[in-house]
Amino acid sequence: MSSTTRRRAARLHLGLTGWALTLFALYVAVRTWPVQAAITAALIGLTGTVAALHPARRTRRLRGRRRVRITVPPLRRATNRDLAAYRALDPTGFEHAIANLARRDPAVHRAVRQGGANDRGLDVLVRLRDGRRILIQCKRYAPPKNVTSGDVQKTNGTYRDIHRCDHAVIVTTTSYTPAAVQTNTMLARPLLLVDGPALAAWTAGGPPPWAGIAA
Template identity: 50%
Template sequence: MTQRARRRVTTRRPDRRPARRPVRGPARRPARRPRGRTARRRARERALTRLAVAALLLAALVALARAHPVATATVGVLAAAAATLVLLVRTGRLDLPGVTGPRRDVTHTLAALQHMTGTQFEHAVADLARQDPAVRSATVSGGANDRGLDVLVVLRDGRRIAVQCKRYAEGNRVGAPAIYTANGTYRAYHQCDQAVIVTTSRFTRDAEVANASLPEPLRLIDGRRLARWLGGGAPPWT
């Protein structure tokens, strides 16, 4: 037997048959979302359920009013008065002790204000505003999306003042974007009559030019004017 024949005999061909795959159970189908008709039917059923509950509550109130008319009228008047009181306090048109903040003496200096946090500075400005006898309330309302309103000052003559507080270091000045933000929101969004920007630093030249070009310029209180206000000077809304 030749060497080539021996190779043919000893060499085996690889098994080309495909490997058997393990038998699996039936594949799970993803949960189907309700189709348009089913979703509309369910929404209609929920709406009818809410309407039925509202009708039952209304019928119960009517029956209670017929059985106890005086008590029902008294509860209605008290509820309306409470809602009106909450609305007046939230809009700053009513000053309640312990709600809008106590009036206390302010002994801050400009150097102390510069070392405060932003929130502390807002409360310090609100405290300073409450020292004015013409101020009915001063409420801190600053936050992440305050839209240019940190302190809402309501005067006793009904005017509303939007105060924006900028606690900056001496070398960091307030630029023109702060002017544009306050001017664009204090009337249309906050329904205020006047806007004031108070800073422990100064304003840039661009900010002063932008403010001077407005039909009704804002009141800009820099560090020097703030120091005079702290020393008993006139507030910015006089």
């Protein structure tokens, strides 16, 4: 037997002897002073219970603090960089970008770019999950060019009778002339006009232009 093994055996023997003596002393104490022994055991048990519960309470308190600190990140602020990025696209790229933007809405089933020669005002066709069809006319302009009254009249004249859509949206990177706004207010069912700031807000996470329109 090696010296290491002998030392381990000696430590084990001493440990067992110590436990045996401790148990014998407890036995003698219980037989001699039963009441005092019972009180001592109860105090030891109570102390252990308190020690076990205290960390649990502290853990719950800390977890509560963590929950308070959790916040929902706000929508990012719309900036002019969004509009600059849109204006840097060609007309086809802008139409694809608007189609991608429309697809972010959970209410949208499909959004397909349709623009091209003889598109008759239909650049993006949006199909909502409730069955409605929405025409989007895209106007990628740079200041000082704005959407005119004629543009509003053309879109209004095609989105229902030709494209069988329920609603029409004009999206521009600039704005609308006063005559265009006035013409739109005169329509039985006004179009949804999205100017540059509204487009930037939509891009930054705001609601789509058709949000809130009853089916």
